[in-house]
Amino acid sequence: MEISDEAALDECYRTHAPALRSYLRRFVPAQDVEDMIQVVFADLWRSRRRYDPTRSQAAWVFAIAHRRAIDHLRVRRPATVPLDEVGDPPVRERPVADVLADRDRLGRALAALPHAQRQAIELAYFADLTQREIADRLRVPLGTVKARTTRGLRRLSALLAGLG
Template identity: 60%
Template sequence: MTDNLNIRFAEGDDAALAECFTAHGALVRSYLRRFVPQQEVEDLQQIVFAEVWRSRHRFDPARSLPAWMLGIAHKRAVDQLRMRTLRTVPLDVVADPAGDDGRIDGDGMAERDQVRWALTKLPGPQRQAIELAYYGDLTQREIAERLSVPLGTVKARTARGLRRLSDILTPAAA
């Protein structure tokens, strides 16, 4: 039956596309979830199937149709991720909050400068997670979606980074 579907699909049978979607739609959707946020999966799945249909003349019916489709899905997921731009807030443009009397607190500025310096000592992924959380005002789930990494990875990076910051800043406070 699969060979028959492969041949019919390669020949351009419209009904074969519908069968292909029924048979392999869940696989493609599941695969895409590994790369893009949940809210983008369905749209990207439609893009994948449109390209699968447009590219059917390149499909070899002797090969695996699901594997060929996942190759296209992978390319579209990478394209989707490349179109994104990470919006981080550079530390040097973060406004210093005024004190209770409306003036900038000198001690607070010194502490902020120490924290900024300490952040530069962190590995990039840890620094990025902390900056997005504290300066970008994102939740850990939002950070995970933005960076396309698992939530547990964001939690681990943040925890390790904060521990390191504490170690770096503790000698300076003593």
């Protein structure tokens, strides 16, 4: 179908607009989809003489839609709020007794872990080392450190759930 008159444009709209809506939802905010469809079809109408009827109309429509969506996203400014207007988040002080109780539970759970798992976790979280640095320090393969850490964290989680 060649887009040479308004009836052809209406038919093109009926054929492609539903799929175009779904396609554009992936790129532009939901509230802008209908506006983008209008922009796409206005652009189709303006460039109708460049359409090659031997080629896929859907490909032509979606190529224009893709370019317009990119243009829309480039121009759009994300909503931001100046940091000085946001302020600091409220500080919630926990009672000292709760902090000490949590620290005690964590210490008991860590002590219950196998030595290799506890060592990997302590080096990662208390010595602030990367897994590569832990592997170098312990002279073990990186995969071993990853496995020890993963198993240890799973076991630690189960132990903490049981203690608390």
